[in-house]
Amino acid sequence: xxxxxxxxxxxxxxxxxxxxxxxxxxxxxxxxxxxxxxxxxxxxxxxxxxxxxxxxxxxxxxxxxxxxxxxxxxxxxxxxxxxxxxxxxxxxxxxxxxxxxxxxxxxxxxxxxxxxxxxxxxxxxxxxxxxxxxxxxxxxxxxxxxxxxxxxxxxxxxxxxxxxxxxxxxxxxxxxxxxxxxxxxxxxxxxxxxxxxxxxxxxxxxxxxxxxxxxxxxxxxxxxxxxxxxxxxxxxxxxxxxxxxxxxxxxxxxxxxxxxxxxxxxxxxxxxxxxxxxxxxxxxxxxxxxxxxxxxxxxxxxxxxxxxxxxxxxxxxxxxxxxxxxxxxxxxxxxxxxxxxxxxxxxxxxxxxxxxxxxxxxxxxxxxxxxxxxxxxxxxxxxxxxxxxxxxxxxxxxxxxxxxxxxxxxxxxxxxxxxxxxxxxxxxxxxxxxxxxxxxxxxxxxxxxxxxxx
Numbered sequence: 001x002x003x004x005x006x007x008x009x010x011x012x013x014x015x016x017x018x019x020x021x022x023x024x025x026x027x028x029x030x031x032x033x034x035x036x037x038x039x040x041x042x043x044x045x046x047x048x049x050x051x052x053x054x055x056x057x058x059x060x061x062x063x064x065x066x067x068x069x070x071x072x073x074x075x076x077x078x079x080x081x082x083x084x085x086x087x088x089x090x091x092x093x094x095x096x097x098x099x100x101x102x103x104x105x106x107x108x109x110x111x112x113x114x115x116x117x118x119x120x121x122x123x124x125x126x127x128x129x130x131x132x133x134x135x136x137x138x139x140x141x142x143x144x145x146x147x148x149x150x151x152x153x154x155x156x157x158x159x160x161x162x163x164x165x166x167x168x169x170x171x172x173x174x175x176x177x178x179x180x181x182x183x184x185x186x187x188x189x190x191x192x193x194x195x196x197x198x199x200x201x202x203x204x205x206x207x208x209x210x211x212x213x214x215x216x217x218x219x220x221x222x223x224x225x226x227x228x229x230x231x232x233x234x235x236x237x238x239x240x241x242x243x244x245x246x247x248x249x250x251x252x253x254x255x256x257x258x259x260x261x262x263x264x265x266x267x268x269x270x271x272x273x274x275x276x277x278x279x280x281x282x283x284x285x286x287x288x289x290x291x292x293x294x295x296x297x298x299x300x301x302x303x304x305x306x307x308x309x310x311x312x313x314x315x316x317x318x319x320x321x322x323x324x325x326x327x328x329x330x331x332x333x334x335x336x337x338x339x340x341x342x343x344x345x346x347x348x349x350x351x352x353x354x355x356x357x358x359x360x361x362x363x364x365x366x367x368x369x370x371x372x373x374x375x376x377x378x379x380x381x382x383x384x385x386x387x388x389x390x391x392x393x394x395x396x397x398x399x400x401x402x403x404x405x406x407x408x409x410x411x412x413x414x415x416x417x418x419x420x421x422x423x424x425x426x427x428x429x430x431x432x433x434x435x436x437x438x439x440x441x442x443x444x445x446x447x448x449x450x451x452x453x454x
Contacts, residue, residue, distance in 0.1 A: 025088045025098070028079060032340040033063055035079035037087065042097035044111065044121070045291035045301070048283035052276055053094040059272035061087045066275055067268050070332070070377065071145075071159055072108060072294045077338065102131055102138075102206075103145040105161070108293035109154045112301070114254055116152030117167035118174055123198060124148045130199050131206065138210045141217055146202070158245035159294050160380060161187075162209075162218030163202060168192065168238060177238060178202070180218045180226070188223040189237040191230035201230055247329055248297025249321045251308045261287075261300040261308040264321040267333045267350055268296045268377070274318040282311045295329075327354060327361035333369045334377040342371025344388025349414060356419040359426040360384070364434035368401065375401030383436055384421070384447075393417070395451045397444045407448035416454030424450040 023029030029036045039054070046054075054074065058066050063078025079087060091098065104127060106120045107113065127146070131138065147161035151168070164179045164187060176198050181187040193201055205226065209216045231237065248262040261282070279290070288302030298320075303311060316322045321329055331353060336346035346369040353360070353367060360367060368375070368382040375385070378400075385396040387405065393414050394405035409417040424447065429438040439447055 023075075024100075025084065025091075028084055030340070031077070031335065031338060032342065033065075033078050033335075033338040035081065035084060037076050037079060037084065038069070039074045039076070039091075040099040040103065041074070041292065042099040045289040045299075046096070048279045048287050048290060050094060050096050051290050052279050053090065053096065055272045055275045055279070057087050057090040061090070064272040065338075066265075066270055066272060067335075068265050068292055068296045068298065069268065070294060070296065071105070072292045072297065074292060077335070101128070102140060103143075104128055105145060105147050105156060105159065107149055107152060107154050107156050108248075108291045108297070108299055109152065109260065110150055112254070112258075112260075113150070113152035113154055116150030117169055118150050120148040120150040120165070120167065123165070123176070123195065127199050127202060130203055134203065138206055139214045140206065140209055141215055144209070144217060154246050154248075154293070154299075156294065163205060165198060165202075178230070180205075180221050180223050189239070190223055190227040192237055193230070204229075245295070247324045248293045248295055248299060249326065249329065250324050251305070251312060252299075253305070257304070259303055259305045259308050261303055261311050261315075262293070263298050263300070263312070263315040264293075264329065265296040265298075266319055266321055266328050267331065267347055269335075270319065274320075278311075278315055278318050278320070281314050282307075285311055287311070325363070327358070327363075330361050330363055330366050331369065332366050332378040332382070334371050334375075336369075336371050339371055339376075341374060342388055343390060344369065344371045344386070344393065346371055346377075346388075349386065349393075349418075352415050353418050356415065357422045359422045359429070360435050362435045364436035365439070370401040373402045383439055395448065397439075397447050406444050407451040409452060409454070413454055417451045420450040420452075420454040421447065 023036045023038045025037055055066060058064055058076045061079060061083035062076050065077040067075040069075060104124050106124050110121050111119045144162045146163045147156050147159060148165045149156045151166055161181050164181055166177045168175050168177050174195060175192045177189055178191045178193055178201060179187040179189045191201060212220055249264045250262050252260040252262055282300050285307040286302050287300045291299040293299050300311060312322045331350050333346040333350050336342050336344060349369050365383040368378040368385040370377060370385060371388045373387055381399050383398055385399060385401050387394045387396060387401045392408060392410035395407040396403055397406045425435045425438050428442060
């Protein structure tokens with residue numbers, strides 16, 4: 001986890017279009033608008049000046065479009081083979097450290113959130129060191145992720161992970177609940193561990209994944225066998241889940257004068273000029289640190305309550321999401337036509353949904369707009385997923401973008417199709433009922449019919 005060094009020449013850059021690849025500085029991903037690089041800061045956060053450097057570099061060496069992903073990583077779009085080394089050099093000159101190796105994720109306010117049971121960062125650092133020092137080195141899937149969650153207010157319960165460690169209070173003190181996960185199947189708890197047992201147990205599991213091959217993920221592991229090895233003789237393990245996901249947008253009060261301003265990028269994107277203007281102003285107001293957050297968020301630390309209110313108004317004027325009740329929080333979009341695989345302009349369709357879908361966007365569900373069947377913006381199932389198709393648009397009910405759709409509409413019918421879904425909820429929703437509950441009660445057949453009939 002050191003500052004970035006530029007590749008020796010553009011020819012050394014490895015490019016990939018594989019869904020399972022990670023578009024790092026050393027291996028940017030080819031997309032419809034050029035090369036894409038994803039960055040994970042190695043530090044808890046970035047100073048406003050450091051994030052400004054990245055925004056300026058995105059404009060100088062790319063298209064100026066910056067994204068914060070659903071997992072809280074930074075992406076820079078529109079790069080070229082010659083400009084990637086220049087980007088890496090700019091990052092290195094600014095002294096910005098970029099994380100390498102296995103993705104070990106902690107909540108965005110780890111160590112700051114007074115509600116967390118334990119600060120997960122020391123455990124994460126110990127595990128990173130153990131993985132880095134392991135010989136022979138582990139060969140693991142590029143997108144394998146480990147979440148270590150202190151179980152505070154800004155948790156990572158809704159972030160998918162191959163291995164998850166969650167702090168729990170017990171009669172015997174702090175314990176870490178170890179679960180195995182992965183897209184497409186529920187998490188499976190396998191052990192409740194004392195802190196000193198965590199790293200050896202995780203390293204044992206990673207060695208098993210290494211043995212299974214470089215494509216193996218948490219879902220491929222034998223949970224029952226691991227549970228027998230790690231938890232033999234223990235009482236039944238506690239359940240996972242149960243906590244509502246957090247939305248970063250808003251002014252968050254942590255007591256004792258500690259205020260966090262949260263904003264989010266509408267449809268995961270912003271432009272360099274807007275971000276630079278926002279950062280310049282909040283730095284003037286006293287901001288000391290910016291932490292990237294899941295759900296496309298930026299969390300600003302160091303502001304007074306009054307300064308946060310001023311920063312919030314500026315963020316809104318620049319197009320950022322600043323409140324939890326903004327309906328844009330509940331639309332998940334991929335890059336759309338910026339990707340070579342996309343068959344839908346997801347940003348345009350999102351705009352149509354905002355115009356005609358007020359009853360759908362009540363906060364009880366996320367509508368997923370996917371340019372293709374890969375479903376990059378939301379790998380897990382959604383109540384409603386709209387997928388770009390050669391003949392127009394396909395609707396998936398209670399599934400991922402890759403499953404068989406329930407209904408279709410053509411290019412000219414999308415507005416009326418979305419309006420039909422909204423009218424279905426408006427006409428059938430009982431008093432106090434959410435859109436999600438209403439759609440569940442009505443069932444797939446009625447939803448599909450409303451979509452196709454418009």
